[in-house]
Amino acid sequence: MTDSGVDTGRNMPATLHDVAREAGVSLATASRSLNGSTRRVNDEYRKRVLEAAARLDYSPNLSAQAVARGTTTTVALLVADIADPYFSSIAAGVVAEADTEHLIVTMAATERDPERELELVRTLRGQRPRVMILAGSRPVTDPTEGALAEELRAYERSGGRVVLISRNELDLRTVLVDNRGGAEALARALVGVGYRRFAVITGAEGLRTAADRVDGFRDGLIATGGELRDDDVIRDAFTRDGGYSGMQTLLERGLDGVELVFAANDVMAVGALSAIRDAGLVPGADVAVAGFDDIPTVRDVTPALTTVRMPLEELGRRALRLALSDADAPDEGVVQTEVVLRESTPGLPR
Amino acid sequence: MTDSGVDTGRNMPATLHDVAREAGVSLATASRSLNGSTRRVNDEYRKRVLEAAARLDYSPNLSAQAVARGTTTTVALLVADIADPYFSSIAAGVVAEADTEHLIVTMAATERDPERELELVRTLRGQRPRVMILAGSRPVTDPTEGALAEELRAYERSGGRVVLISRNELDLRTVLVDNRGGAEALARALVGVGYRRFAVITGAEGLRTAADRVDGFRDGLIATGGELRDDDVIRDAFTRDGGYSGMQTLLERGLDGVELVFAANDVMAVGALSAIRDAGLVPGADVAVAGFDDIPTVRDVTPALTTVRMPLEELGRRALRLALSDADAPDEGVVQTEVVLRESTPGLPR
DNA sequence: TCCTGGCGAGAAAACGCTTCCCCAGATCCG
């Protein structure tokens, strides 16, 4: 209570030094009492230190600890766009898992720009994070690919751990998702309920995740005796607006018998639904739509969207677990996906 | 190239010391060359340092800088739930603005638990962030309120800046949003298109933001000669599922003439739409729905949701700007909201 | 009784930076 001393408006937080003085012990003892040191410290002393710390409202300076220990408690997370439900769900998982490990998450947005991503990795490396998680795929043919790989490799060499989510381009630890298999299963399921003629709306050429999904979808169709014609594949931005305008493109060109549109992710599918509706058609009835990801909102759109469920939050959790696990720990394996048929694909009588 | 020395698998990142040695200058000169110091350094030397840094792939240790400078480049962001579009949009704004200021954002989720929030503030304080941004309101009558306030105050005393988003409980810097006015305007607009009998679905009692919106809505009704009966106000979780189950409650009880349901935020409204539909009714036609926030997805639900637009991303940007601005900088004022009528409130003939 | 070990407190050396301070050399002015 008696805060003996001048009360200049600006009083810096108590340091460990202050705590030690207050408790009448050495700096070393104070340090040992407050963090889990291997060395025992006399209970009486420890108690005094703890009390002093509480009295001074001491909070250890994480930066100083990092410098002294040579290691931080930080995990860096890179996503394309935080407002995108796909990434925010993953982020939620990372944050939740980090919390149980007493790690702190720092987050940055690449805005789907490879240059920016590289730059961010460089910046974040300065933090010396224990882990770096990169979510969101990048073009397969990306000029900065090599530089990024080199950067990440250097980071790993210095003891960091990199985990990629759903982008196996670089030979780094990866949370693999069965995009291809999921899309293939979806195709089969859709054929199963009667659809025969398909179009696809996907992201820019060379976007790995998108490409895998389209390939898987095509495989599924071919396996069931169908096909996917190249000019029935529309490319646009891998976002809600991309889905909307991709669908518009398709409509302007004329649906020409297309019964179902597969959008390579849910946000695109949602955009497509709106485009269909805005064109005066009824999604589901006039043209069916399916997406991929099972983001939370697709339950609530009308018609509820058929999609392939990815456990997004689990992806984030798993990424962090993978990063923290021993190199020889058992692999958790590929994340399985699951087809979820909803009203946007009511089926066609045959 | 010739990395003279043993190549133990684990090579730590180059330090400033290494760079100085490589460049043949002192530590001081190296430091001055690499960061914007006030002191000039000979161009020849600077060049040598920069080259050496590039050669060694030097990346300054942010923790060490923080310790030495006594200040970090970190901003801490606390949200209730990262996967919630309301918060992820705000987060996107914070991250974007932070990026232009070359700050790094660390993020944590309170999960709407005041205890957890307090705990997180304590933890994050260890980071010595330049700024702490708290989004998401908490119960007005919260036992930990005092402790949180004390904690935040202490943080500010030590030079930190706190900014609250849309929660003016504590007398701290706040990005104020005209929740009340927005809701009032919404009520007037709805009365304007013919609605007379309203119900409200809102969050737990005492949740400030929710309360303001409901109060504003009621004010609007009263001002136009209407009313909002207390038992037409349903309380449930301030989430999508809360909206769904709140609407169920309302339906089970019997709509009893209610023409329009105002949900205190968009995620609740979206849940309500689904509940209505699942009950076999047609939202918009059988019962109108309005929300609040204008999260991205509400354009894409059916019927498109009438709501009050809040510039969510701008809120995040503004919070950071406010935190960074001088105490005497001109206040940007209350964030204005805007009523957006969509198909979920087609209007009623009178 | 003396010596050896173990225990644990405290002094001090790190950790990777920034920045104060000193000082030599260059520049300026009368």
Add this chain to the structure above:
DNA sequence: CGGATCTGGGGAAGCGTTTTCTCGCCAGGA
């Protein structure tokens, strides 16, 4: 031409921690 002023490099003292190392003390064994 000599002193005053300026410029900018480098040594070294921090910053708030952790951790090694030293060393005194006490218990136990011969």
